Amino acid sequence: MDKYILQFKAEASQTNLGDTALVEYLKAGLNPALFKSIYRLPVMPETLKEWYEWAQRLDWQYRQEQTESKLLGHSHVMHKTHKTTEEEEEVTREHRHRPLHGHSHWPML
Numbered sequence: 001m002d003k004y005i006l007q008f009k010a011e012a013s014q015t016n017l018g019d020t021a022l023v024e025y026l027k028a029g030l031n032p033a034l035f036k037s038i039y040r041l042p043v044m045p046e047t048l049k050e051w052y053e054w055a056q057r058l059d060w061q062y063r064q065e066q067t068e069s070k071l072l073g074h075s076h077v078m079h080k081t082h083k084t085t086e087e088e089e090e091v092t093r094e095h096r097h098r099p100l101h102g103h104s105h106w107p108m109l
Contacts, residue, residue: 005056
């Protein structure tokens with residue numbers, strides 16, 4: 001997730017898009033599980049900075065949970081049927097994330 005956020009910030013800095021539009025593009029590039037986790041927060045992020053922070057925090061928590069579950073021998077049904085966050089990020093980037101350069105060809109949000 002950190003790589004995605006860094007890349008997103010670098011590309012965003014080269015556009016004239018405002019934070020509201022950038023939040024929409026950021027959301028479109030998140031893997032579906034992370035996107036849902038953010039929407040389940042008691043208080044939704046309101047700024048682009050808050051979206052960055054929550055995406056990174058929840059991704060880190062998910063990775064920590066996966067690591068500790070393996071160490072403790074916990075098994076989850078999700079292990080058999082759900083891709084890891086890293087695998088989802090790659091699929092998401094390939095299918096949903098588009099570079100911010102030439103953003104006029106992006107789907108309307």
